[in-house]
Amino acid sequence: MSRTESRRVTQRQIAQLAGVSQATVSLVLNNRTGGDIRIPDETRERVLRVIEETKYVADxxxxxxxxxxxxxxxxxxxxxxxxxxxxxxxxxxxxxxxxxxxxxxxxxxxxxxxxxxxxxxxxxxxxxxxxxxxxxxxxxxxxxxxxxxxxxxxxxxxxxxxxxxxxxxPYVGIDYTAATAQVVGRALALGHRRVLYLRLDSDGESVRDRYQGVLNATSATDVVLADRLSDGSDLEADWREITTFAPTLVIAESPEVAQSLHDRAVHEGYDVPRDLSIIALGSSPRVSPDDVSFTRLNPPxxxxxxxxxxxxxxxxxxxxxxxxxxxxxxxxxxxxxxxxxxxxxxxxxx
Missing domain, CATH: 3.40.50.2300 (Response regulator)
Known part of the structure; x- marks a missing residue:
């Protein structure tokens, strides 16, 4: 079927596939509840499932x-x-x-x-x-x-x-899964076996893709992997995790977290990277020649x-x-x- 022959999906078609009225589809799409409006959870989930599974070619x-x-x-x-x-x-x-x-x-x-x-x-x-x-x-x-x-x-x-x-x-994205697996794989090839991953508390696809990259690189290995949610707001707790778990490699999803932990490690007498290596899964556009040159992903x-x-x-x-x-x-x-x-x-x- 050519592009011009393809039909876009309508609310009526969604209603037919889900076995509900078009008004119900509209209510689900608008996320309307309360008052006299009562949509059973099973019905709502069925409508959303049809929406997710529906294929569409734009006209x-x-x-x-x-x-x-x-x-x-x-x-x-x-x-x-x-x-x-x-x-x-x-x-x-x-x-x-x-x-x-x-x-x-x-x-x-x-x-x-x-x-x-x-x-x-x-x-x-x-x-x-x-x-x-x-x-x-x-x-x-x-x-x-x-x-x-x-x-x-x-x-x-x-x-x-x-x-x-x-x-x-339609989207244009960045292949974070492959890049994360590659940079973590480099660290494992150097001999790192205790790894702490400080990740963001988000269900966004880019966050999940980075996490999947870490898992892809460390699965089927003898690496001991620990992970912790961190947005940089509790540096003391992050540092306690490092001193307790004693990793040789810290992977920080946020460049700001990587910078804070680097500064703390140096203050505590660590040699970075010999005592503690740090990888950042992002890059700040405001990097200056005097800033720490992190081993990092550089999203375009x-x-x-x-x-x-x-x-x-x-x-x-x-x-x-x-x-x-x-x-x-x-x-x-x-x-x-x-x-x-x-x-x-x-x-x-x-």
């Missing part, structure tokens, strides 16, 4: 609902993009998005009117203005899978920045932003619509050798 003509080639690309972030703590994550992404939009001669529209519910931004609400843009880029470590499914069903042109599990959502976030813009432009194109394989792609993640990984000088420092 580019639907974009004309947005205003016939306004050349406006929307940007929606599930987390605030501009607070200081978010700058390292979002700045290179936004730089790449801006550069990509300039190349295409398009304007960017940042959606900021979305309400915050239970501490998270909601994409759909009564003042929804998504249709003002021809297409929308979605940013965030965690995205609501129900909202992503609704975007698919309602025919929005969207591209997620980062890998997503939700079926039929600027390229990620540019590639996502170009994929969105192709979704809006009648002449250059991407193939199925091009709708969901992963970019390789470079590894910086750095100076914080070496063979351990002893099995573990007491």
């Amino acid at each position: 580019p003509s639907a974009r004309r609902l947005a205003g016939v080639d306004n050349r406006i690309l929307g940007v929606f972030t599930y987390e605030p993009a501009f607070p200081t703590r978010s700058l390292d994550f979002y700045t290179p992404l936004l730089n790449g998005i801006e550069a990509g939009a300039e190349e295409l001669g398009s304007d960017l529209l940042l959606f900021t009117s979305t309400p915050v519910v239970d501490g998270r931004r909601r994409l759909f609400h009564e003042r929804n203005r998504l249709r003002l843009a021809d297409g929308v880029l979605l940013l965030g470590v965690e995205m609501d899978p129900n909202e992503l499914a609704r975007l698919v069903i309602e025919g929005f042109r969207v591209v997620a920045v980062g890998r997503r599990d939700t079926p039929a959502i 976030r600027t390229e990620l932003g540019q590639r996502a813009v170009h994929l969105l432009a192709r979704l809006l194109s009648d002449d250059d619509y991407p193939s199925a394989d091009e709708l969901r792609t992963l970019l390789p993640c470079p590894i910086i050798d750095g100076a914080t990984l070496s063979a351990p000088t002893q099995e573990a420092r007491p």
